[in-house]
Amino acid sequence: MQNAMNSEFQVITGCSSGIGRATAFALAKSGHRVVAAGRDMAAMRQLSEEARVMRLPGDIEVRSLDVTSRASVDQFTEGLARDGVQVTTLVNNAGVSMTRMDRTRDGFERTWAVNVRGPYMLTATLARAGLLANGAMVMNLASKFHAKSLSREIALGTAGFSTKQSYLQSKLCVLLLTHGMAQELADVSSIRVNAVHPGIVKSRLGNDSWFARAVGRTVGLLLPPAAEGARRVLQAIDLARSGALSGAYIEDGARGNVAYQGDFEADAHWLCTLLATQIVNPQRVASHGQSGASAVTASLS
Numbered sequence: 406m407q408n409a410m411n412s413e414f415q416v417i418t419g420c421s422s423g424i425g426r427a428t429a430f431a432l433a434k435s436g437h438r439v440v441a442a443g444r445d446m447a448a449m450r451q452l453s454e455e456a457r458v459m460r461l462p463g464d465i466e467v468r469s470l471d472v473t474s475r476a477s478v479d480q481f482t483e484g485l486a487r488d489g490v491q492v493t494t495l496v497n498n499a500g501v502s503m504t505r506m507d508r509t510r511d512g513f514e515r516t517w518a519v520n521v522r523g524p525y526m527l528t529a530t531l532a533r534a535g536l537l538a539n540g541a542m543v544m545n546l547a548s549k550f551h552a553k554s555l556s557r558e559i560a561l562g563t564a565g566f567s568t569k570q571s572y573l574q575s576k577l578c579v580l581l582l583t584h585g586m587a588q589e590l591a592d593v594s595s596i597r598v599n600a601v602h603p604g605i606v607k608s609r610l611g612n613d614s615w616f617a618r619a620v621g622r623t624v625g626l627l628l629p630p631a632a633e634g635a636r637r638v639l640q641a642i643d644l645a646r647s648g649a650l651s652g653a654y655i656e657d658g659a660r661g662n663v664a665y666q667g668d669f670e671a672d673a674h675w676l677c678t679l680l681a682t683q684i685v686n687p688q689r690v691a692s693h694g695q696s697g698a699s700a701v702t703a704s705l706s
């Protein structure tokens with residue numbers, strides 16, 4: 406895969422369907438080199454083949470990645486490092502909206518593991534490996550429908566599971582971690598971290614049971630295609646680049662407001678501490694006695 410002339414890639418997670426798939430395709434269409442990452446290799450190979458058959462100016466390289474798995478994130482990172490990849494844009498798109506309680510192999514509630522822990526773990530691991538180019542853009546997939554105040558127990562899945570609240574809390578956490586990581590990564594190598602609401606579009610989101618799939622198919626008839634979500638993601642990346650934004654939440658092509666009932670700064674601090682200490686590098690962070698967003702830096706040093 407390595408190309409001495411151009412080792413710069415745009416990495417997108419969750420590319421087997423929906424907005425991730427459409428974003429990979431749109432980027433290849435405009436001439437970019439894309440790493441499409443995800444769990445379903447067959448679906449992603451088909452995407453790559455479509456891009457090749459259509460002779461798109463860019464190309465799509467597929468790579469296996471389960472964002473809930475430490476081992477998978479490490480293998481993915483090692484593979485990129487081996488191939489000399491520099492990531493100029495990272496789209497943390499992979500997401501779930503569960504209709505029932507499910508846990509990952511590591512015991513985390515799945516909504517938390519995919520939507521919150523996943524983007525943090527991947528971003529921090531890539532940054533730590535020096536694979537995020539200087540000035541790289543990280544775009545996290547948020548939602549307009551996020552909780553307005555934080556319930557730590559629901560977010561973490563320690564207070565049971567709620568189809569609606571678990572998702573809303575996870576998307577609030579995406580905004581909080583965007584804020585925390587933006588501060589820390591700016592200090593490391595001018596990496597910008599932002600979040601975008603992609604609009605409400607047709608996808609497989611929430612289709613984790615036959616009933617949900619049936620409802621999703623019916624509702625989907627009324628919604629715009631996933632390509633519209635991809636358009637908004639790319640629009641947000643352009644806006645963030647041209648305005649040198651970091652820590653911003655972007656909605657409808659403009660900087661959006663987060664109407665938060667709580668102490669946003671303190672909650673971002675709590676979340677980044679939790680993610681850094683419990684997930685990324687507990688020993689190092691503990692030995693630094695770090696707390697808050699600065700824990701991110703400690704985990705990267």
Ligand SMILES: NC(=O)c1ccc[n+]([C@@H]2O[C@H](COP(=O)([O-])OP(=O)(O)OC[C@H]3O[C@@H](n4cnc5c(N)ncnc54)[C@H](OP(=O)(O)O)[C@@H]3O)[C@@H](O)[C@H]2O)c1
Pocket residue numbers: 418419420421422423424425442443444445470471472473497498499500501519546547548549602603604605606607608609610611631634
């Ligand atoms: N659709 C909307 O209206 C809407 C609105 C607001 C925000 N969003 C956000 O947009 C993002 C994309 O969602 P979508 O609507 O395009 O839904 P989607 O079609 O269900 O796509 C989600 C993608 O995430 C992947 N994924 C799930 N678990 C994963 C894991 N552990 N590791 C790696 N990939 C994993 C899925 O792949 P598998 O095939 O492996 O399951 C799938 O490719 C999500 O973050 C979602 O919350 C969507």
